[in-house]
Amino acid sequence: MDKKTLLFLFTIFMFAGMCFAGSVPSIILIKSDNSSIEYALSTVRKIVFDEEDAENLSGMRVQFNNSNSDVTSVDTILFQTGTVEIPEIMGEKCNVYVYPNPVSEFLIIEGAAELSEIKICDLNGKVLKTKIVDGKTTKITVSDLSQGLYLMQIGKQVIKFRMK
Known part of the structure; x- marks a missing residue:
């Protein structure tokens, strides 16, 4: 940003x-x-x-x-x-897993609340992709993104990942 x-x-x-x-x-x-x-x-x-x-x-x-x-x-x-309360936020942090990182084709998100919105943004805050969590595991295709750092927002949590 x-x-x-x-x-x-x-x-x-x-x-x-x-x-x-x-x-x-x-x-x-x-x-x-x-x-x-x-x-x-x-x-x-x-x-x-x-x-x-x-x-x-x-x-x-x-x-x-x-x-x-x-x-x-x-x-x-x-x-x-x-x-x-901080424990509520930390509980959310501990339950969401995103892998692989760095990524080349697909990001896997586990533990996000169903029907949560996932946003993938560049470092300037521009939203590039959105997806609604539809189960325990959600897969997002990111192979169309160029190499670099990106931010993913899931609820109140922001996760940084890198495209190789």
Whole structure:
């Protein structure tokens, strides 16, 4: 995503969070080791997608205001404006499996809730494919996508994958 898109998203989430009494908008980072960290959204300076680290699939990092340290190896970023409990989100994270990654022809999704919508987007946020989950296992043809990084959204979860 470019800087303008991320700034727009932060502005929307900040405004939406102000509409909830006593609620502070936050960002939940789920790292590659499945650990999670929650921060107030107002402390986030920017989210960076490092294309040069695409081979390791750990190219997302979050930079914070007034801090020299970044959070790296981020697999999933969740924005929270309401009162959703973190264990509910983590339960969803642990139940959805996407493979193979990197992929060349088909992505297999297991554990997504039936009738959930799956969206595949480029890093600019443009939706390239959509599919409705129709069973325990869903298969999506991605052989028509060019080589590079993509984001898949399933409910509140965003998963990064790479086309070889």
